[in-house]
Structure formats: C-alpha cells, structure tokens
Amino acid sequence: MPKKGNRKRLKFKPGDICSESVTVADYANADPAVVKSGRVKKAVINAVEKEVKLLCGLEASVGAVDEVLSSALGVTGDTSESSDDLEAESEEDENESKSVRKKKNKIKESESYDGGEYPVDIWLMLSAYIRPEDVCRFSLICKNAWIVTCTAAFWTRLYRRHYSLDAELPFRLQPKCIDRMQCLRACVIRSLFLLYEPFSLRFSKVPILPESTPTSLLNSKCLLFWVTKVSGTRPEAMWEFNFKFLKQQRQSKNGNTNSLCLPRQYEDVHANPDSDCYLLRVFTLNFIFTPVVMGMTLTTFAINVSTDMRHHRVRLLFQDSPPRRGRRRVEHCGLQVVLDPVHSVRLMDWWHPQYPYSACT
Template sequence: MPKKGGNKTRINADFTLNDSANAPKPVGRVKKSVKPDANPVASWEDLEDNEYDVLEEIDTDGNSQLLFVKKQNSTHTSDEVFEGVVYPEIVWYLISKFVKPEDVGKFALINKATYAITKRESFWRQMYYKYCKNHPRLPEKLKIENSFVTYGLRQRVIRGLFYTYRKFFQSTLQNIECSPHKLIRRRCVSVWYCKLRSNWSIFFKLKRQTVDQKLSVDKINFLQELGRVDANPDEGCKVLQVTCLSLNEVPPLMGMALCSVNVSLTQGLIHQRVNLGFTSGICNGVQNIVPERSIVIDSVLNMNVYDWWHPRYPFSDTILPSAMKDEELAPVLRHDFFTPLNGHKYKL
C-alpha cells in the first residue's frame, strides 16, 4: 500500500558561498531542500556606479592600486544636532530632595543646573537634617544645628555622613587602606605622635602636590571665601598612622616629599620595619629618586592610611582662609638636622 502523507515541496536554489566557506558554523552536509539566501552576495555587475568612489593609492615602490570606497549617505551627516528638552532649574531642585548621599556625584554630573545645586548651602543642610540630625554617633564638633557658618559646610556634612549613614559607616569598617606605598610623591604637612597604653602611634599627614598653591593677597576676596560651601582645607590629604612598640624621637619633616617606602621584617620575624625616604625636591612623575633623608621605624605593629573623610582622621575645626604664604611649599627642615651625632643615626 502506498504511504499516506502530505504533499512535500522541494525548493531548488543555487548553492552559494554563504552555505559553505562563508557560513558562520561548519557545514557537514547540505540539505536537499535549501532556501534561497535572504541577502545574496551582489556581483560586480549589480553594483551601481554611484555607490562607490574609485581612489588610486600609490605605495612607496611606485605601484598604483585602485580602491573602491563606499560613498557616505548625504542625508545623514555627522554634524546633525538633536535638540533635547531643557527642564527648568526648579525641577532639578525638587528632585535633589530625593538624592541619596552615594548618588550626589552622579546627580552633579547631569548638567550645569544640578552641579550648581550641589554647591548650595540649602542642599547640604537638607542632607544633614535628613541623615545626621540627632544621631547618637554624630560627634559634637560636626553638629551644625546652631551654626550659621557656610564656609566648609560640605566637608562637615560629608564627615558626619560617615558616622551616621549606614552604607558609609560600614565601608569605613570593611575597607581600611593599610599600604603606605600609594602615598609616594605627597608632601608632608605635619608629624606628631601619641602615647597609648603599651605602644606609640606616629602620624604623618601627607598632602597631594599641586602645580601652583600660592595665593596672592590681592587676588583673595575674603567675602567670597567665607561663603564657599565646598571649601575643604584637607582636600587631597591623607594620614599615615604607624603603631610601634617604642619611640625615641620624631624629627620635623614638614615641607619634604615622601619618595620611597620600604617595609621588611625585623630579625626576630615578629614585627615589621618601615623605612621612609623623604626629599626636599619635586618628584612628580619621577621614579627611583634617591632620598635625601631616611627614617627607620622598628617594631611596627600595624599601619593604616586614612582619608580626610574617615572617622579616624584627626579632624580639627575648619580654619578660615589665610592671606599668608602657603607654608607647605618650602621645607622648614634644617640641612644639618639629620647629621649623625656621636656616630648615631636618628631611628624611631
């Protein structure tokens, strides 16, 4: 008996390169019924003359070669300008009330209006009242309820957020930078130490160098400076805390730049030894600088690096701008301070 079945139709089409050599996947066997290619490869006879430009290229040997370059569509030019919607500033001001602390940077990058809003006193006071006010962890020196000073308001609120805002506070507990090698090429602002129960802590305050930090008295407008919400004297500063067992003397290093850091083990392989090299010159972009003075700290227990916004950063009240010359630029160290006395070198 003949088999029952539907009518089968076969498609006879040409076998093209897209079915073998130009196929995206290896082809082991061609099917009996092959559908025609949706985008067949055009032959040279099918190409129009207006679609391509013929260019002649001559190489160094003097041989010429013809190149066929497809013409650009004149209807779509790269100089087209698409006009967008410009919202009034009041719209961005209302949206700023719902901006979270971790999204302030993204909000300021939207346009000029949002950037200007983040420079206003009302924006940071609103951020303070929403996340910092009456919080039990907020220190007394960071409270601004009864303060009408606008100078440095932004950095005070940011410091307060790292005490009160949960996401920021947890980041300070989990991510503590311990490597001092990233502080190279920073200039020392101050050095101090404090006595703990059974050890000592030495603090090095290092500031990122800028091209020109000198301010002329004639160019300073103190009324404008007093109204700067974004003023931050500690911008670009980090503090290196070195905790050690004993302390002899801390030499003055103000004005010198950190150029080398060496961390090794002591002879007993119990504690670390830190060798800090300082130079009085400028070491921007220069590597392998020979330090003018070296400080060796033995019996080191641990090292921590704190940014200016970290709760453990030694923060003092914001000082108003001064018209005096920046003392951080020139070294105040005597040339013969590190000269060995009686054959002994300074060692901490």
C-alpha cells in the same frame, strides 16, 4: 549573428544542471538584500554562462546560450547592453543610498545638539532623591545639576535626610553647627561617614595592616608630625606617630591646579583646609627618636617584616624636593625614618572619623 527567428532553443532537463554550482539565488528573483538593484550582477551572469557551456558542451553556440540565459534571467535584448544598464542602475542606487545616509547623519547630529535645558529649580527638586554615593553621577549630568550640588540647600537637605536623634556625633557635626555656611560640604561629608551605614561599613573592613604598601603618599609633602603616648592598650606603653601629608597636585595644561571654577557665592560652602590631605598613623611598641621632617617630601614608603619576625617595620625616606621626571631617586640622600617594631599602620583621608580636624571644620 543569426537572426532571432533562426535561433534554436535548448531544452534542459532537471538533472543536467548541477545544483551545487548554480542556485536559485543566482536568478532574477534573488534576495534584494544580496543584490541592491534586485537583479543579477554581470559577474554572476558570466559564471552561469560558463557553467552552462561546460555542462552542455555548447562552447561554440554562443547565440543559443545567450538566448537561454536571457529567457532564464528575464533579460531582453543583448546581455552586454543589459549589464551596462545594471551597472548604471547600481551606481545610481549607491549614490541614492549615500545621499540618504548623509541626510540621516545630519538629522542625528541636529538631534544630538538640540536638547531641552531645564531650570535649576527642577534639578534642585530631583536632588532630594539622590543617594550620597550618587552625588558625583548626578553632578555630571549637566551644568545646572552641578550648580545644584554647589548650593548650601543641597548639602543641608542631604544632612537632615540621614540625621537621627540617637546618632552619636561630635559637637562640630551637630545640627546647630551645620547651619553655618563655612565648610558646610566638608562637615556634611564627615557626618555621613558616621550616620550613613554604607559609608560607615567601609572602615570596619579596613585591616590593621594594609595588604600592599600604599603608593598614594609618594611625592607628598609632610605638613605636620607629632608623637603621642597611647594608654590603656596592650602592651602598657604604645606610641602613636602621626604624619600629615598633602598630596602633590597635578597641574592642568593651562597651569591651573583646579580646572573647575566654583561660583563665588558658594566658595564658603566648599571651603576645606584639610582637602587633599592624608594622615599616616603608625603604632609602635616603644618610643623611637625621629628627626624633624616637616616641609620635606616623602619619596620612599615601605612596610617589611621586623627583625624579631613577629612584628613589622616601616621605612620612610624624606627629601627636600620631589624627584624630577625621568630621573631616579637617590636612596642615600635625605632623612630616613625607621619605625621598628610596628603594631599597626593606618592611612586615613580627611573624611575619616578619626582624622584630626581643623578648628574651622
């Protein structure tokens, strides 16, 4: 290797280096965001060295090229030593960045777990400004917010906030009957579908015949079945077939049907004998004899076009027990109820104003 004093420095002209191959970002003043250490990596140095050799024809003069690169890149001494130093510095920077990230993650975890717990009285004050449709969101904030929605004070205030003197309510939903603790939540929810306009508008938009056959009744148990004659309608005789179903309750992994345990002092407030019940009301033009299906499970529910092509036809298939998982239901087994011709079909939940309420609710 020639000494440093005997090396010849090369003078490059601006037009000798191709601007497309070598850019300003490849030098020592490159963006630190691209290179963590603020210096050029060894791979970039080798690429620049190879480009300079090809452009200037200096394949043999290795020493001169090293000097030019060292002077251009601001590196003193041997390039191999500097590259080793760069690698060591980059490893140190990576280790420091990893330690900083771990500290930040620990801080975030501690901040996420550490939080302030407000008393129930504050959540009870905030509940006075909650809309009826936001009760579920409010109860999911924290445990104390959920406890507030279980209290009788919450449901009583919600009822008085939307009650008006000119409202037409049945006797069981009047303010005198609302003061009792038994089934308070169910009574307030039913009254809101008569007092609160966003809830009452839902029933006006429901068509006489559903657009598609509802599947929520499948595998539901029939609790009651009765037939009544409707007068004052066209045609003169119209029969009403009512089926009260209890939907199948899904058990949790622990075997409990209800994973949410209410406090004992609020069990009377949340009591509702009509919970998880549906009412299927079918209006026909004439009386149709139907077998007794109480206690059986509905496995098939279909709404088709009647034989006269002017009305509809409802087909219900009841079996003694719901089909097991993974097995197909047998169509020829069980009791079949066919209602034809059908004028209208309505499916009502327990909070519907026309739902036949129990004596205690």
